[in-house]
Amino acid sequence: MKLTPKGQATRQRILEGAAGYLRGTDPGAATLDxxxxxxxxxxxxxxxxxxxxxxxxxxxxxxxxxxRVLTDQEPHLSALDSWESWWAWRDAVLQRYRAQGRHCPLGALMDQVSSTAGAREVVTELLDQWQRRVRDGVLTMQAKGLVSPGLDPAVVAGAFVAGIQGGVQVLRATGSTDQLQSVLDLLLDHLRTGPAPAGPDRAPDRQATPR
Structure with a gap:
């Protein structure tokens, strides 16, 4: 259905209004009324x-x-070109999910539409875009000589995305981001292993951020 600019604005208003409402409630309990x-x-x-x-x-x-999952990680996710930017991205991810807490709007919505045509594509596209941006960051760091060329960028990116998703599932069950923080820190330490030149752009020492 082709919409006029006014129609597109109306549809977007309904969509954003519904998203704001459903973000704070259980989509399964929300009625059309x-x-x-x-x-x-x-x-x-x-x-x-x-x-x-x-x-x-x-x-x-x-x-x-x-x-929104990806937008909330910007501008860091699209500029993973230094160790500082990787740590800033890590902090942004933790901040987002700490603020979210147990209630995951996207997870709750996908529970409701899991059998709907197109639902799988929503998740697949999100994970593909997410993994591609992390992979591009690894490639950039390898080109700058800051990450070992022996690491497979696609595998590392897949591990980050899978680790974050696993941490979010634990968060939904327990309300804690401890496991999410642990997996991010472990994967960043793994990314830093291997030959990298000493200098101002070498990975800074970081202490785990307390909850």
Missing amino acids: DVLAVTRTSKGQLFHYFPGGKEELLLAVARHEAD
Whole structure:
């Protein structure tokens, strides 16, 4: 469905309003009437922009939240070109998930739309983009002679993404980011192993940030 600029703005308003509301509640418990009230939208208007109703809206919100996962890591994620930037990225990831706590908006949404057509693509695209940006950072560091050329950038990036996702699952279960912090620090230490020149751009010593 091709929308006019006004229609696109209306759809985006509904989407962002629903995302803000669902971020603070259980998507499974939210009703369509709840979303209509929060977004000040009529049922006819909502079905015009989201013909599949609540299921289609939740999937659109999941895509929106997936984009936020990466946006919240910027500008560090797209500029992993020094040890300082890697540590800044690590700190940004920890800060994001500490602020989020047990409630993971994207995880809760994906639980609701797991059987919906397109749900798998949302997760796959997010993980692919995430891993690609981390891989590019490893390649940049290798080109600068700061990371061992013997490391496989794709494997290292995959380990970072998988480690973060595992830490987030523990966070959802326990409310603690200790494991997330541990896996990030361990992987950064692994990335730093191997020949790298001494100098001002060599990895700084870091103490684990206390919770």
